Amino acid sequence: MADQEEVKLYGVWSSPFSRRIELALKLKGVPFEYVEEDLSNKSPSLLKYNPVHKKIPVLVHNGKPVAESLVILEYIDETWKNNPILPLDPHERAMTRFWASFIDNKILAAAVKVVYSEGKEREVAILEAREHMKMLEQQLNGKDFFGGDKIGFVDIVGNVVAFWFPINQEILGGEFFTPEKFPGLFEWIGKLQEIDLVNECRPPTEKLLAYVKARYESSKNAPK
Amino acid sequence: MADQEEVKLYGVWSSPFSRRIELALKLKGVPFEYVEEDLSNKSPSLLKYNPVHKKIPVLVHNGKPVAESLVILEYIDETWKNNPILPLDPHERAMTRFWASFIDNKILAAAVKVVYSEGKEREVAILEAREHMKMLEQQLNGKDFFGGDKIGFVDIVGNVVAFWFPINQEILGGEFFTPEKFPGLFEWIGKLQEIDLVNECRPPTEKLLAYVKARYESSKNAPK
DSSP states (O other): OGGGOOEEEEEOTTOHHHHHHHHHHHHHTOOOEEEEOOTTSOOHHHHHHOTTTOOSOEEEETTEEEESHHHHHHHHHHHSOSSOSSOSSHHHHHHHHHHHHHIIIIIHHHHHHHHTOOHHHHHHHHHHHHHHHHHHHHTTTTOSBTTBSSOOHHHHHTHIIIIIHHHHHHHHOTTSSOTTTOHHHHHHHHHHTTOHHHHHTSOOHHHHHHHHHHHHHHSTTOOO | OGGGOOEEEEEOTTOHHHHHHHHHHHHHTOOOEEEEOOTTSOOHHHHHHOTTTOOSOEEEETTEEEESHHHHHHHHHHHSOSSOSSOSSHHHHHHHHHHHHHIIIIIHHHHHHHHTOOHHHHHHHHHHHHHHHHHHHHTTTTOSBTTBSSOOHHHHHTHIIIIIHHHHHHHHOTTSSOTTTOHHHHHHHHHHTTOHHHHHTSOOHHHHHHHHHHHHHTSTTOOO
């Protein structure tokens, strides 16, 4: 099978969403070609493969495209069945999907508000984001990973919390996401950093920090 | 198995989200107890079973709760494997999840803007919603249902477009969702209405119309 397979990932180095797909493919040992997109000048391939959202990541497997990171992760798990990233039990699968969706729909929405606000409004947004992250943290409940003793779907989706939020914290200052407020999540980040593949699938900290800082500075809501 | 199973659905009669779960359970032939919630006075059970979102629908299967309608639908399909509502092929499953998520995240978000706006802003929102619905319509591509020759996941999730959007159209007037603009979707609605179970799992039109009208009237954005 492997010889005839063509797997291409269209992504952007700084995007947690395409990094998720990279990590899942590597955890499965699926060889793939990575295509870096320039979002200010999207390639005809990206527009052809994701005409609806015109966004990365897109996985193209033997010519067939799949878009939206959570959808792609499920596709990967169903296509390459070794090293499952979703649990097998239906109720555990449901809980996994629930928390993955919680990260993307609640935590990220709250974090976006933090970034695009200022002053009092930002303080309120930080409290809301923290409340959501506390709920996520409680799901670890003494485990090393959300997936139990090895990383799984929620750990992969949580990459944005683990590696992008600390960058935002560094820029924002204050108490958006600190080890004091989230000892459990920071312990989990430590465990993630012990995994080589995880480190391969995230941007270098300094490079990401410079990139995110530049984005803040070009926005009107730059922290003062 | 069936004798020992306890399946409870916490829902609200006017919610497309709980109606989706009702329909999926009925398509599977799973007996269940339905509990109507009062959202202005949520029951201790609802708050206990969905402490994160405190929203309906919640499915409780042998004491274990599952929340979020798309997550519940996947759970139902994985737990009761007869009459599958998702296709079996991984790429078709991915497309199915993509379009279900498109309905909830794009089409519904656009429709909410239509409802909660007025004047020029509403006109813009209607155009945006129509653009998204056109993309959905194209997926029918000559088929009776999104699921092919029988209803499936996207048809179930699409209940809100099929039966709630025409109600809003009737109240709004204009051209938000008309058979002229969407002949394919209206043909699909006709096919859905030929299925008894589908009709069992939607509110009576007049009752829903009165309910939605009252909600519009109590809002500041009531159509003039």
